Amino acid sequence: MDLTAIEAIRRTKHAYLRCVDLKRWDELAGTLAEDATADYGTPTYGDPIRLTGRTAIVDFLRKRLVPEIITVHLATQPEIDVDGDTATGRWAFQDQVIATEHNVAIVGAAFYEDRYRREGDGAWRITHTGYVRTYEAMLSLADLKSFRLTANRWAVPSA
Secondary structure (H helix, E strand, C coil), X not given: CCHHHHHHHHHHHHHHHHHHHHCCHHHHHCCEEEEXXXXXXXXXXXXXXXXXXXXXXXXXXXXXXXXXXXXXEEEEEEEEEEEXXXXXXXXXXXXXXXXXXXXXEEEEEEEEEEEEEECCCCCEEEEEEEEEEEEEEEEEHHHCCCCCCCCCHHHCCCC
């Protein structure tokens, strides 16, 4: 078992999620292989979203996760298998989304199914990431009379 590779892969996945939440698009691109693919299966967007290429993935996330959409993504319980310079990973995943312009909050869960590759510079990058939701719940913030939002907006750089 290659514990060094497993830890590097864990750090790559966590960096990917952190960069999504903080909207650090250039840094996010560094977690993805140039030929990466993504499958995001969520009822909010209707049919599953399938993307090919680092640029397409980052552009999709940049356009959908505008500053008025606040996200928190947590991936835990990794099951990572390394085979030389490639690996697979499965992650339990939960997220929360607050869409202030739409006055809704969404909570959900899924299992990520990822593939990774150690590239020429020694860094592990995501070659495929994807999930299909196990559930998604949407709440109207208007229904929650006591709801107040305090967000650290200055922590998220403008797009």
